[in-house]
Amino acid sequence: MGERITAIYRVKDRAENIQARAHTIAVEQSVEMPVSAITKQSVLDEIVGEVQAIRDLGGGVFEIAIGLAVSTTGLEAGQTLNMLFGNSSIHADMVLHDAIFPAEVRRAFAGPHHGLEGLRKRVGAEGRALTCSALKPQGLSPPELAALAAQFARGGIDYIKDDHGLADQAYSPFAERVPAVAEAVRAAQGNVPTRYLPSLSGNLDQLRRQIEVVRGAGLDTVLIAPMIVGLPSFHALVRENPDIAFMAHPAMAGAARIAPPFLLGKLFRLLGADATVFPNHGGRFGYTTDECRALAGAALEPWGDIKPCIPVPAGGMTTDRMPEMLDFYGSDVMLLIGGGLLAAGERLADETKAFVEAVHAHGEG
Amino acid sequence: MGERITAIYRVKDRAENIQARAHTIAVEQSVEMPVSAITKQSVLDEIVGEVQAIRDLGGGVFEIAIGLAVSTTGLEAGQTLNMLFGNSSIHADMVLHDAIFPAEVRRAFAGPHHGLEGLRKRVGAEGRALTCSALKPQGLSPPELAALAAQFARGGIDYIKDDHGLADQAYSPFAERVPAVAEAVRAAQGNVPTRYLPSLSGNLDQLRRQIEVVRGAGLDTVLIAPMIVGLPSFHALVRENPDIAFMAHPAMAGAARIAPPFLLGKLFRLLGADATVFPNHGGRFGYTTDECRALAGAALEPWGDIKPCIPVPAGGMTTDRMPEMLDFYGSDVMLLIGGGLLAAGERLADETKAFVEAVHAHGEG
Numbered sequence: 001m002g003e004r005i006t007a008i009y010r011v012k013d014r015a016e017n018i019q020a021r022a023h024t025i026a027v028e029q030s031v032e033m034p035v036s037a038i039t040k041q042s043v044l045d046e047i048v049g050e051v052q053a054i055r056d057l058g059g060g061v062f063e064i065a066i067g068l069a070v071s072t073t074g075l076e077a078g079q080t081l082n083m084l085f086g087n088s089s090i091h092a093d094m095v096l097h098d099a100i101f102p103a104e105v106r107r108a109f110a111g112p113h114h115g116l117e118g119l120r121k122r123v124g125a126e127g128r129a130l131t132c133s134a135l136k137p138q139g140l141s142p143p144e145l146a147a148l149a150a151q152f153a154r155g156g157i158d159y160i161k162d163d164h165g166l167a168d169q170a171y172s173p174f175a176e177r178v179p180a181v182a183e184a185v186r187a188a189q190g191n192v193p194t195r196y197l198p199s200l201s202g203n204l205d206q207l208r209r210q211i212e213v214v215r216g217a218g219l220d221t222v223l224i225a226p227m228i229v230g231l232p233s234f235h236a237l238v239r240e241n242p243d244i245a246f247m248a249h250p251a252m253a254g255a256a257r258i259a260p261p262f263l264l265g266k267l268f269r270l271l272g273a274d275a276t277v278f279p280n281h282g283g284r285f286g287y288t289t290d291e292c293r294a295l296a297g298a299a300l301e302p303w304g305d306i307k308p309c310i311p312v313p314a315g316g317m318t319t320d321r322m323p324e325m326l327d328f329y330g331s332d333v334m335l336l337i338g339g340g341l342l343a344a345g346e347r348l349a350d351e352t353k354a355f356v357e358a359v360h361a362h363g364e365g
Numbered sequence: 366m367g368e369r370i371t372a373i374y375r376v377k378d379r380a381e382n383i384q385a386r387a388h389t390i391a392v393e394q395s396v397e398m399p400v401s402a403i404t405k406q407s408v409l410d411e412i413v414g415e416v417q418a419i420r421d422l423g424g425g426v427f428e429i430a431i432g433l434a435v436s437t438t439g440l441e442a443g444q445t446l447n448m449l450f451g452n453s454s455i456h457a458d459m460v461l462h463d464a465i466f467p468a469e470v471r472r473a474f475a476g477p478h479h480g481l482e483g484l485r486k487r488v489g490a491e492g493r494a495l496t497c498s499a500l501k502p503q504g505l506s507p508p509e510l511a512a513l514a515a516q517f518a519r520g521g522i523d524y525i526k527d528d529h530g531l532a533d534q535a536y537s538p539f540a541e542r543v544p545a546v547a548e549a550v551r552a553a554q555g556n557v558p559t560r561y562l563p564s565l566s567g568n569l570d571q572l573r574r575q576i577e578v579v580r581g582a583g584l585d586t587v588l589i590a591p592m593i594v595g596l597p598s599f600h601a602l603v604r605e606n607p608d609i610a611f612m613a614h615p616a617m618a619g620a621a622r623i624a625p626p627f628l629l630g631k632l633f634r635l636l637g638a639d640a641t642v643f644p645n646h647g648g649r650f651g652y653t654t655d656e657c658r659a660l661a662g663a664a665l666e667p668w669g670d671i672k673p674c675i676p677v678p679a680g681g682m683t684t685d686r687m688p689e690m691l692d693f694y695g696s697d698v699m700l701l702i703g704g705g706l707l708a709a710g711e712r713l714a715d716e717t718k719a720f721v722e723a724v725h726a727h728g729e730g
């Protein structure tokens with residue numbers, strides 16, 4: 001008998017249907033055909049999904065745990081998502097809430113190369129929360145983005161990421177933007193060895209060429225949106241570039257009906273995200289306090305040999321929220337303010353400095 | 366001024382908020398920062414999203430049309446999805462309903478190489494609906510799957526696809542399965558030159574190796590799940606393999622809060638799907654009659670130089686539904702029955718023949 005992943009779904013259905021519904025999900029996410037027509041015993045024993053538990057959460061919502069054979073995933077990232085939620089994603093009344101992976105799966109996907117401690121080390125931080133901002137708007141030229149980045153670096157910020165909308169566009173080609181910004185950051189930085197994270201996009205060939213540009217510019221950290229490039233490309237890129245740290249962006253992840261703590265916290269971490277950006281509660285997006293707490297927990301909690309992934313709450317944050325956010329998340333966090341700093345215009349370096357000082361001071365308070 | 370894509374969202378909000386909400390979406394899907402902090406005139410004129418129309422659909426739902434600059438997409442598949450819905454996908458109260466692409470975008474992505482007529486030609490069909498079934502369950506060995514495929518071919522079916530759960534697993538390695546099934550189909554087929562579609566999975570390197578196995582086995586048609594492998598990989602594979610026809614599978618597409626007619630009909634077609642599988646109304650999944658009609662319409666309607674993509678309604682279909690489905694979809698359709706045929710067990714070839722004859726007879730009736 002091979003090992004099984006336990007996939008945990010939350011389903012809206014009537015109590016009298018729930019046994020049958022659980023069985024239907026177990027079939028849909030494994031053999032996807034009438035079980036009565038399966039004659040091979042090993043398929044019935046080892047491949048058909050098995051209902052492990054059903055729990056009534058109240059309010060017409062049930063939690064259903066299904067054991068899915070690890071062998072069906074081929075230990076490949078896309079196929080794993082396919083087995084967890086491929087067809088069932090089409091049902092509007094169910095979400096993929098969580099999954100418990102056996103050690104074999106953890107070993108195969110292997111998680112981040114650097115994680116929380118690696119990202120702290122890159123900027124010489126010890127035990128404190130990290131700071132981050134974003135280069136935007138798109139439409140600026142490489143020198144204009146470089147000038148903004150220099151202001152952030154002058155303000156002493158730890159990480160500067162490209163806006164996830166910056167890709168390889170005519171007004172700011174990747175191969176021109178990345179060295180220009182990298183050079184400006186190096187020239188402007190003071191005590192903090194500020195890191196610039198270019199945003200990667202495209203297919204695996206394009207991603208690999210971009211990684212070469214990144215390395216050529218002396219950089220070692222990047223931004224990527226796993227649900228845009230596809231989990232198979234994301235995982236391949238992580239594994240073949242152990243010197244590079246990857247910050248994951250949630251674009252298109254929110255559209256999937258997969259619980260954010262599982263997708264952005266656990267699954268992105270499993271596939272190798274060193275940091276995971278997500279919309280903080282009380283910002284432009286609708287994640288709740290509980291979801292944010294669970295997401296940070298999933299990213300950080302001890303998990304076999306898998307390194308912790310640093311949570312990066314974002315999405316409309318401002319400097320005056322820093323004390324509250326640090327109380328909420330503690331110091332194992334990277335705080336990201338994008339537009340809230342850029343709105344300062346000519347006072348950008350000063351505003352950045354105020355943000356950085358608010359974060360550093362909290363750790364010492 | 367560059368051209369713009371018109372992205373059409375449906376949003377639940379209060380009437381008094383809707384102007385501001387539309388503006389917020391236009392900013393979120395373009396520059397993603399306070400517009401007041403943007404000083405460069407060309408960004409304000411050419412990059413910031415523009416609200417083109419707001420329409421009250423009743424019931425607290427509004428349709429919002431936003432013009433997004435084509436230049437922001439870099440004419441790359443993933444980045445196009447990112448610009449259309451990346452961050453906004455995180456809002457539970459809005460869906461991406463549709464998008465209108467200027468000719469520049471259509472030319473860049475170029476659509477299917479074969480489409481409806483190409484898939485008819487491959488099996489020598491003229492003007493009639495096509496038939497399809499699926500090889501499953503996973504867990505069978507290559508010879509066992511090959512034996513099933515032979516029964517389908519004996520029944521005179523047009524297309525046999527791998528179950529989308531078949532990937533590259535230890536119990537059925539891709540490189541063993543594909544030639545075994547291809548050979549069995551060739552040996553068993555009668556008048557209809559039945560085509561076998563292996564299911565591709567993995568990253569772009571793996572996909573390319575699989576395409577070589579496919580070609581080496583004398584095959585020219587494949588199954589792929591664009592939302593699992595990622596749109597950038599899907600589009601790259603289509604463009605570099607003009608001899609291969611691609612059937613798109615909706616796994617994980619249903620989870621995105623993107624209207625199925627747009628995603629599975631229009632966008633998959635734009636990126637090169639020759640056929641698009643979707644859950645028919647009245648089957649195991651919840652698509653409505655109207656959604657199915659709109660999806661088939663989006664896949665088939667005249668669209669510049671973009672070839673029509675054949676709709677493949679599926680998901681729990683049975684032979685007795687064929688007359689009704691043919692009345693509904695007409696003959697520009699591929700009808701897919703998977704489990705409904707496999708349930709026949711030893712009578713599989715006969716059941717397949719009955720299915721095929723029901724479809725052919727309808728065309729002549």
